[in-house]
Amino acid sequence: AHTLVDMIERSGCDMVIIGAKGQGAITSALLGSVSQEVAHASPVPVTIVKHAEVLEGVDSDAVEDAEA
Secondary structure, three states: OHHHHHHHHHHOOOOEEEEEOOOOHHHHHHHOOHHHHHHHHOOOOEEEEEOOOOOOOOOHHHHHHHHO
16 A cells, blocks of 8 residues: 555656455455555545446346346
């Protein structure tokens, strides 16, 4: 996280968008989260984007039809 913040400061970014694995609360609390640390330490606004969850047993064609 500190390396990313250094890169943000050196490059003159106006904003940062970073992905998150979406680990559970316990794993995140025990191991920490790079995206959370970047958001905390960054001098510019940070948007954290979580990966979409894949639903098991759902027909992808049915999901596409429902969204249309």
